[in-house]
Amino acid sequence: xxxxxxxxxxxxxxxxxxxxxxxxxxxxxxxxxxxxxxxxxxxxxxxxxxxxxxxxxxxxxxxxxxxxxxxxxxxxxxxxxxxxxxxxxxxxxxxxxxxxxxxxxxxxxxxxxxxxxxxxxxxxxxxxxxxxxxxxxxxxxxxxxxxxxxxxxxxxxxxxxxxxxxxxxxxxxxxxxxxxxxxxxxxxxxxxxxxxxxxxxxxxxxxxxxxxxxxxxxxxxxxxxxxxxxxxxxxxxxxxxxxxxxxxxxxxxxxxxxxxxxxxxxxxxxxxxxxxxxxxxxxxxxxxxxxxxxxxxxxxxxxxxxxxxxxxxxxxxxxxxxxxxxxxxxxxxxxxxxxxxxxxxxxxxxxxxxxxxxxxxxxxxxxxxxxxxxxxxxxxxxxxxxxxxxxxxxxxxxxxxxxxxxxxxxxxxxxxxxxxxxxxxxxxxxxxxxxxxxxxxxxxxxxxxxxxxxxxxxxxxxxxxxxxxxxxxxxxxxxxxxxxxxxxxxxxxxxxxxxxxxxxxxxxxxxxxxxxxxxxxxxxxxxxxxxxxxxxxxxxxxxxxxxxxxxxxxxxxxxxxxxxxxxxxxxxxxxxxxxxxxxxxxxxxxxxxxxxxxxxxxxxxxxxxxxxxxxxxxxxxxxxxxxxxxxxxxxxxxxxxxxxxxxxxxxxxxxxxxxxxxxxxxx
Numbered sequence: 001x002x003x004x005x006x007x008x009x010x011x012x013x014x015x016x017x018x019x020x021x022x023x024x025x026x027x028x029x030x031x032x033x034x035x036x037x038x039x040x041x042x043x044x045x046x047x048x049x050x051x052x053x054x055x056x057x058x059x060x061x062x063x064x065x066x067x068x069x070x071x072x073x074x075x076x077x078x079x080x081x082x083x084x085x086x087x088x089x090x091x092x093x094x095x096x097x098x099x100x101x102x103x104x105x106x107x108x109x110x111x112x113x114x115x116x117x118x119x120x121x122x123x124x125x126x127x128x129x130x131x132x133x134x135x136x137x138x139x140x141x142x143x144x145x146x147x148x149x150x151x152x153x154x155x156x157x158x159x160x161x162x163x164x165x166x167x168x169x170x171x172x173x174x175x176x177x178x179x180x181x182x183x184x185x186x187x188x189x190x191x192x193x194x195x196x197x198x199x200x201x202x203x204x205x206x207x208x209x210x211x212x213x214x215x216x217x218x219x220x221x222x223x224x225x226x227x228x229x230x231x232x233x234x235x236x237x238x239x240x241x242x243x244x245x246x247x248x249x250x251x252x253x254x255x256x257x258x259x260x261x262x263x264x265x266x267x268x269x270x271x272x273x274x275x276x277x278x279x280x281x282x283x284x285x286x287x288x289x290x291x292x293x294x295x296x297x298x299x300x301x302x303x304x305x306x307x308x309x310x311x312x313x314x315x316x317x318x319x320x321x322x323x324x325x326x327x328x329x330x331x332x333x334x335x336x337x338x339x340x341x342x343x344x345x346x347x348x349x350x351x352x353x354x355x356x357x358x359x360x361x362x363x364x365x366x367x368x369x370x371x372x373x374x375x376x377x378x379x380x381x382x383x384x385x386x387x388x389x390x391x392x393x394x395x396x397x398x399x400x401x402x403x404x405x406x407x408x409x410x411x412x413x414x415x416x417x418x419x420x421x422x423x424x425x426x427x428x429x430x431x432x433x434x435x436x437x438x439x440x441x442x443x444x445x446x447x448x449x450x451x452x453x454x455x456x457x458x459x460x461x462x463x464x465x466x467x468x469x470x471x472x473x474x475x476x477x478x479x480x481x482x483x484x485x486x487x488x489x490x491x492x493x494x495x496x497x498x499x500x501x502x503x504x505x506x507x508x509x510x511x512x513x514x515x516x517x518x519x520x521x522x523x524x525x526x527x528x529x530x531x532x533x534x535x536x537x538x539x540x541x542x543x544x545x546x547x548x549x550x551x552x553x554x555x556x557x558x559x560x561x562x563x564x565x566x567x568x569x570x571x572x573x574x575x576x577x578x579x580x581x582x583x584x585x586x587x588x589x590x591x592x593x594x595x596x597x598x599x600x601x602x603x604x605x606x607x608x609x610x611x612x613x614x615x616x617x618x619x620x621x622x623x624x625x626x627x628x629x630x631x632x633x634x635x636x637x638x639x640x641x642x643x644x645x646x647x648x649x650x651x652x653x654x655x656x657x658x659x660x661x662x663x664x665x666x667x
Contacts, residue, residue, distance in 0.1 A: 045144040045164040047376060047388065048153050049331050049341050057388055057408025057420040058150025059085070059473055059487035059533065063143040065168075070585055070595040072618035072632030073137070074186055074211070074660065077130050080163065081599060082583070083145040084533040084549035087575045089604075089644035092653040093185075093216045094228040094258040094280075096130045097644050100147050100161035101491070102529055102555050102575040106647045110159040110428055110465075112151070116167055116250065118288050118306045119154075123321060123349040123368055124361075126157055126431040132282055132310060134232050134254060136191055136207055138177060138664070141168045147533060148489055149426035149469050152392055152404045153343070153374050156429040159467050169248075170195055170203040170238045176667045177207075183632075183660030188212040202239040208232070215259075216653035219642060224653045225277035228258040244294040251287040258282070261651040262315065265358040270514065271443045271451040275651075284310035299332030315649070317356035323349045339378040341390075346371050351432055359439040361432055368432070371395045376406075384412045398430040399464045417476035424469050430462040434497065434521055444517075449506075452515040456499070459521040463495040481539040488532035495523040498565040524563035527571070529555045543587040550580040573605030591622040607645020613637055614655075628664045633657070 041064075046056045053060060061083045073079045077096045081088045087104050089097045099108040109126035112119065113133070120133055144164040151162035177193040188211060195205035212229040234252035241247055263275040288306035295301065304327045312319045327345035334340055347370040353361045376390030391405035406424035413419070437458045446452040473487040502518035535549035553575060557568040579601050586594045596617045603611040615637045620630035635641070640654035 041142075043144050044166070045146055045151050045154075045162055047341060047378065048329065048343065049339075054412060054418045054475060055386065055410055056150075057386075057410045057422050057473075059147040059471060059489070060150065061085075061145045061147070061485070061535065063145065065138075065141060068137050068140055068143075070593065070618065070620070071597065072595065072616055072630070072634070072660070074181075074189060076133055076135060076165070079137070079143065080145070081581070082597075083143075083147075084535050084579075084581075085147040085551040085553075086145060086161075086163075087579070087601075090655050091644045091647065091650060092224065092226040092260060093213050094131045094226060094256075095260065095650065097574075097647075098128070098130060099575060100145075101489070101531070102553050103160065103571065104575045104644075106644075106650065107433075109157065109431070111161045111163060112154055112156075112158040113163045113165075114154065115165045116248075116288065117290065117304055117327075118286065118308065119323075119325070119347075120308075121157055123323065123351060124319065124353075124431060125433040126428060129282070129310075129312070131228065131230075131256060131258060132254065132284060132312075134209070134230060135165060135167065136193065136209055138179070138191070139167045139173060139193075139205075139207075141166050141172075147487065148422075148471055148491070149404075149406065149424040149467060150408070150422060150471070152406050152424055152426050153341075153376055153390070155345075155372055155374075155392055155404075156370070156394055156396065156402070156427055159426045159428050159465070167236070170205045170236045173205045174203065177664070178667075179662060179664045181660055181662035183658055185214050185216075185634075185656065185658040186211060186660055187214050189662070198237065198239070201241065202237060204235060204237040206233075206235045216656060217640065218261075218651065218653055224651070225259040225261055226653055228256065230254065230256040246292045248290045249288070251285070253283075253285045255283040256281075262649045263646075263651070264315065264649050265440045265443055265453075267355075267358050267440050270440070270453065270510065270512075273443055278315070280312070280314050282310070282312040282314075284308070295332075297332070299330065301331075302329045303327070304329075315356045315359060317359060318352075318354040320352040321349065323347060337380045339380075340375070341377075342373070342375040344373045353432075358441070359437065361436045362438065363436070366432060366436075368397050370397075370429075386410045394427075394429070396429045398435065398462055402427050402429065402464055417474070420473045420475075422469075422471045424467075426467045426469065428465040428467075430459075430464065434458055434462050435460055437521075441519075446515050449515050450512045452504075452517055453507075454517050454519065456519045457521070459523070462497075462521070463523040465496050465523070466494045468492045468494075482536065484534065484536045486532065486534045488530075490530040491528070493527040493529070496525040496527060498522040498524040498559065498563050499567050500524060501564050501566075522563065522565075524560040525565060525568050525571075526558045526560075527555060528558075529553060545585045547583040547585075548581065550578070552578045570606050573607075576602030576604060576611070578602045593620040593622075594618070595620075601643070604644070607647075609642050609645055612641040612643070614641070626666045629662075630664075631659065631661045633659050 042050045046058045063082050080086050087099050097104045107125045107127045113128045146162040151158045173195040179191040181189040191209045193207035209232045215224050215227045232254045236250035239247040258280045266272040286308040290304040292302045308323045310321050325347040329343040331341045349368045352365050372394040374392040378388040389407040394402045408422040410420045435458045439456045441456050442454040444452040469491045471489040475485045477483045499519050500522040504517045531553040533551040538546045555572040557571050559568050581599045584596045599614045614635050616634045618632040622628050635657045640656040
């Protein structure tokens with residue numbers, strides 16, 4: 001049975017079975033949330049324990065459920081555009097390059113992404129396959145976005161930031177939820193969900209979600225083959241085992257089909273190369289369990305275990321991965337001045353890869369292990385002054401033992417303002433791609449020879465990329481209607497991956513005879529960056545709120561004298577120097593909302609992508625307490641614009657003007 005037919009059948013089964021009480025989490029009014037509530041919103045990503053934003057010694061921004069609902073977005077990547085300092089660039093309908101504070105590319109590897117504490121980091125290339133990360137947006141409680149290494153307690157690859165997606169407890173999603181939508185680009189989208197009780201101590205929710213996204217256009221106007229459809233199902237259960245113990249068990253199953261246009265060399269038929277449409281099949285499943293226990297003295301422990309499997313066919317390569325992780329954490333107060341958190345964890349990742357059109361990884365099967373521990377202490381120095389210090393220690397199979405210390409100082413001169421300083425060291429540990437890749441990347445003409453072949457090979461003895469970062473920030477509720485959040489930073493990167501050319505040589509077998517120009521991965525590039533981000537919330541009236549942000553990034557790349565890498569000068573151009581946005585949320589009447597988002601993203605010198613300004617707008621009408629109708633328009637100012645160039649043989653398409661209508665029914 002085709003995927004669309006499966007989705008329709010599953011949706012009918014779920015929709016017809018949904019009855020009983022309405023979900024308890026109906027729409028809230030963003031304009032009625034006080035600015036003081038926003039300043040003291042509790043977050044967990046900075047210290048791995050709850051704390052108000054005002055006491056967080058890091059640049060953190062929270063995308064709330066109300067932000068999500070009123071954005072009109074239909075995907076996680078589009079939601080991340082709301083956070084200052086995050087560069088979201090869509091390559092085609094199913095592919096994104098997403099980074100924080102620079103170094104953006106298709107396989108950006110310096111941001112750690114978590115969904116309910118489960119890392120979705122890919123051990124093959126240390127980045128994220130964004131098309132495989134799907135969440136029912138109505139179930140997200142909040143998204144915490146840390147800019148910079150303020151979340152190094154989470155471990156390797158939390159270099160330029162952490163994106164922590166936190167979903168609601170099953171207790172808060174009781175009853176039924178049905179959504180259905182269609183538009184010019186997202187031609188079909190639907191969710192069927194039901195939550196209920198499990199005896200007197202437990203609660204659950206189950207869901208099924210389907211969407212289909214149409215093909216986009218190439219810059220020249222021709223039709224691409226980058227359409228995308230996904231069927232996703234899952235569950236979550238939350239239990240109160242006793243007055244001191246809670247248990248969460250959740251899991252997901254996902255299957256997607258999508259397309260792309262690629263240009264590749266064929267290793268088995270040199271010098272053949274072609275541009276053609278490729279279908280990608282991807283899928284995965286995960287299961288997570290988390291037990292929280294409160295000890296008699298008030299300290300808290302937690303144990304988390306998860307298993308994550310994925311399978312993907314891309315660039316002619318079959319990639320199978322399975323990651324198993326265990327984590328134990330203890331949070332306790334020592335006296336009246338110390339708040340201590342410590343943790344031990346272990347992760348085992350198994351990877352299998354086949355050979356692709358022009359790329360292979362040797363060995364085809366490998367198992368990587370990661371063992372880590374951290375300890376962090378928050379010391380109350382004075383009534384309004386806190387010092388937090390600690391370090392993460394890790395042992396990986398590539399570079400051995402690594403450490404990531406950090407220190408944060410927070411001063412709150414009043415209840416409505418705080419000043420913070422931080423310093424941290426972070427690493428990006430090597431991956432299988434860094435050490436084991438071999439790719440025949442390009443064919444080029446050579447005089448008196450049939451052709452030239454550019455090859456790329458990994459580095460069997462890599463170094464960890466390191467960052468030393470220094471930041472300062474200020475948060476304040478400047479008045480009853482205005483709040484501001486400012487962060488500035490300077491960062492020093494060492495041992496970044498470089499592409500070092502080797503000595504060309506002549507090959508006769510396999511024929512025809514040709515010249516090979518090899519390139520080897522190294523760690524001979526360094527970088528210095530500096531910049532800042534500022535965001536503000538202004539309640540113009542009780543019915544109208546304006547949110548805005550601005551970010552700026554300056555980058556300088558330096559290579560070792562021994563390196564002949566010609567690529568470093570391209571790195572600064574892969575992310576815009578500046579971005580800004582303005583969001584307006586208006587309650588026109590008791591039932592009618594109007595939200596508009598204006599984004600401006602500076603040009604990319606890499607690939608010569610022009611700057612663009614994008615306007616999204618949404619109208620929503622509530623019909624009683626259970627039904628909401630909405631219509632959204634994206635990219636309303638132009639017929640289409642590019643956001644990222646061709647990369648690694650994948651052709652980019654345009655982000656086009658589109659419209660989307662949706663109905664949400666809670667019962």
